[in-house]
Amino acid sequence: MKVCITAQGATPDAKVEERFGRAPYLILMDSETESFEAITNPFADGAGGVGPKVAQMILDRQAAVLISGLLGGNAKAVLESAGVAMYTYRSSGSVKDAFGEFKKNTLERVK
């Protein structure tokens, strides 16, 4: 299962970025193999509509879970419709920390 986490840097040691659409990087963690893939967010500096665009990108990468800080209404609507489970992480730790908390099931689910 792929877990997408918004990040300030391109590795799991980078801090979690609280903004969703304008996060500089997206880290895709694979929960089975423990490997990761970093994607540069091409829409980070976009003029508008970045939320749904990044959401589309996550769907295209077949992530089943998203962990971020704040999600806008449009992005949420997209991910909800596609059945992506969304969690909030706002403890200013690293991508690795957030992933750990997700595995322990201690993150808050976005409803």
Place this chain on the structure above:
Amino acid sequence: MKLAIASGKGGTGKSMVAANLAYTLALTEPVTIVDCDVEEPNLHLFFPATATGKDVTVPVPAIVEFACKHCGKCSEFCQFGALTVLPDRVLFFSELCHSCGGCTLVCPKGAIHEEPKRVGVLELSAPLPGLKLISGTLDAGSPHAVPVIRDAKKQAAGDPEVILDTAPGTSCPVVEALDGCDACILVTESTPFGLHDLQLAVDVAARLGVPAGVVINRSDGKDKATLQFCIDHDLDILLTIPFDREIAAIQSRGDLLCRVRPEWQKDFLAIFLKCRALPGVE
């Protein structure tokens, strides 16, 4: 002549100048006044009348689900993130759509056509003999003012004398209103903020190639910096209106200076004639 009233800074007296200008001119010839401040139109307060409504619509995509193969080309094309393609359906966010029509062109299955969506309304009235009022109002929740302004201007197309009252600021709604006008009056006030935003407005008018003149409103006599700026930029001062309690009172009760104090009519008529004579105005 199409004459726009703009300002940069809000609250300088655009509508006051526009309303008095229209009122005075309408005494001798047919005039159309267009309220292009569609997010907060106010000219109807000075010219109350029964109005006819006319919807403003924009084209937005409608997707024929059975024809759509969910290839994602439309979503990829849309610069505004208005379309998201899921494996089994398409999500459309109408408030993000700019009505460019690109999605209908790139769809390989012809599954997208356009349908009108209401974004605002034009209120048309004839409040005084010789005066036609076109008031654009953007619907609450609609994010794009430009289509309403465009339609309001179209409604006045072909009318001999058109006065357009624009929104404050220097962003898209002002640019849309100013575009294609023969001249514009920039209303300012003798404050540092008024001058700062006048500079921005002068720049916008110049870039659009619209000749401009200046009206100083609520002048407390300390207009030196504004006058200097106008000299430096070769801008005519069309009129200076003093900071005066009686004028403020007339304005505040929704009346018109030129109706209550007819001696002002010649000054407003002179503004109009000076605009006609601005360099670059045909």
